[in-house]
Amino acid sequence: MNTHDLLTMGEVTRRSGYAASAVRYYETQGLIQAQRSAGGQRTFERSVLRRLAFIRAAANVGLSLDEIKAELDCLPGDRTPTKADWARMSKHWRRRLEEQIHALERLRDNLDSCIGCGCLSLQRCGISNPGDAAAAQSTGAAYLPKVLRRDPPRRRP
Amino acid sequence: MNTHDLLTMGEVTRRSGYAASAVRYYETQGLIQAQRSAGGQRTFERSVLRRLAFIRAAANVGLSLDEIKAELDCLPGDRTPTKADWARMSKHWRRRLEEQIHALERLRDNLDSCIGCGCLSLQRCGISNPGDAAAAQSTGAAYLPKVLRRDPPRRRP
DNA sequence: CCTTGATATCAAGTTCACTTTAGGTTGAAT
């Protein structure tokens, strides 16, 4: 416990749940900022905790650090998100979550129909949809939305 | 087009959508097998296409290669999955997909309530749930199921 | 035979999000 409102690294790690190495990493990546003491040790404003919470939340929603940085950079003057910012950004997140949910639901439903067909048919299966040249026109791909697709079949120039 | 039913690398890459490097990688990892021609070039049985389709499907459901290998190894005699195998395994996948869907739905709903609270409260927010020492008992974590949790807050020994 | 394009191997590189290691410094308490 220190007397005024600057936090030490130890306090930040304890209260944020992040490892010191992660906190330092985020600083190098410009996601958070730190002041330095005379001896060169980091001191953090209390707001860094909120920022770290934001980072964790965004990461849990599936954003990459680059994306998170972009969101944080959108905050004018590098301030901590206000309620309005939060609402705006959460709209963004919600859309993303909805997409993921729908993608998974489609995948699940397709899985059900695949059980019936003894599937993995190279021609028709929407889950495997191997991008067989013979099936290039297949509608199967529609079942696997981009958000879930791991690899792009047929990247022939 | 070759005359009998062994496939060349080129045919496999064209028909599976996988890059040759990926196919070779899967072979080193024991996910697929290949015979060799006199000159040392790979030849594949046609069933490798089905296996690759299976691999892609499983990967799209979110399984790691290790998990996929485990599933494939479960097939007695290293054969291509039959309808029964497929049904058994898809049950596995379905559970996984259901989990992911529910996790995302909870996250989405929590996001909605967070908009109302101007959130990211260190104490209560289920989305950020930073593992603040003061909030160690928080129920917030319940909102973020393991499948979605990126990092384990407070791993203090 | 020669050329060309497809394949082969093996090691090393890539990306992401950090962690680990090694070795040195700080700062608060005794």
Place this chain on the structure above:
DNA sequence: ATTCAACCTAAAGTGAACTTGATATCAAGG
């Protein structure tokens, strides 16, 4: 003054899933 936990930096390591690069061989048409 001494001690020792907490802190610092820079560089290298991790793991997943491949890709890239360098270099060499194969296969088939002309």
